[in-house]
Amino acid sequence: MSAGYRSDHTTSVGLREHGWTDAAIKRFLGEPDKRVPNPHYKSGPEMKLYAVARVLEIEKAPAWQEWLAASASRKRGAQTAVETKRVKLIEYAEAMRITVPEMPRDKVTALACRHYNMRSRDDDMPADKNSDEAFLERISVNYLRHQMSSYERQLMAVYGKVGVEEGVRIIRRKVYAAIAAAYPYFDGECKRQKEYRESFGASR
Numbered sequence: 001m002s003a004g005y006r007s008d009h010t011t012s013v014g015l016r017e018h019g020w021t022d023a024a025i026k027r028f029l030g031e032p033d034k035r036v037p038n039p040h041y042k043s044g045p046e047m048k049l050y051a052v053a054r055v056l057e058i059e060k061a062p063a064w065q066e067w068l069a070a071s072a073s074r075k076r077g078a079q080t081a082v083e084t085k086r087v088k089l090i091e092y093a094e095a096m097r098i099t100v101p102e103m104p105r106d107k108v109t110a111l112a113c114r115h116y117n118m119r120s121r122d123d124d125m126p127a128d129k130n131s132d133e134a135f136l137e138r139i140s141v142n143y144l145r146h147q148m149s150s151y152e153r154q155l156m157a158v159y160g161k162v163g164v165e166e167g168v169r170i171i172r173r174k175v176y177a178a179i180a181a182a183y184p185y186f187d188g189e190c191k192r193q194k195e196y197r198e199s200f201g202a203s204r
Contacts, residue, residue: 005056009034009049018059019068025050028058028067086163093158093170098178100149105185109136112143137189144179144186151175172197 004018015025033051038044058064103111106129113127116139120126127139145151151171158167176190 005052008052010052010055011047011049015050015055019071021071024067024071028064029055082162085161086166089158089161089163089167090170093154093167093174096154096171096174098149098151098154098171098174100144100175100178100182102182105183108140108144108183111147112136112140115139115143115147134189137186138193140183141176141179141186141189141193144183145175149175149178169198 005014012020012022012025015029029050032048033054034049035046036049038047059068109129113129113131113136116127125131127135129136154171155168158164158171161167173194176194180187180190
């Protein structure tokens, strides 16, 4: 036993910790040296064990060394490709331009109330111009963000891509900045929502 292996036999999990893959195990080791009952689940499949002495001999072989070097190269290439995709998405989000139309405050409030009431449940209190001011600011910013900007469309453009979390954070900051610039009286609510979503990782 040596080279970091902790006993005379190792599992596929132990092999993977030393750079092996399932394909490499099948190619270089073939059948396990021992099979023992599953120690975690009585009805589970047998555990395959590989003799460390045999593993170490194979790891010294030129064929294994060539495979390991090629495997490491492939992993570096994959990591580079992932990082390239992440950088491109961030650059896309940074270059994105988000605007919102400017309207009188009472019109924004009326539109936000109508939209809120259309989406609310039957037991929710209806919104109108006499509702709590903080509540009206919240639904107004929500309305501008979701209905009067390209926010939702831009989110869909980055959804599921490498770097999406950072991309969403950039897009979110841009839309709140655009709303605050067009409607300075909503600046405080924009900051509150942005901080809340960044603190709790809200996706939207």
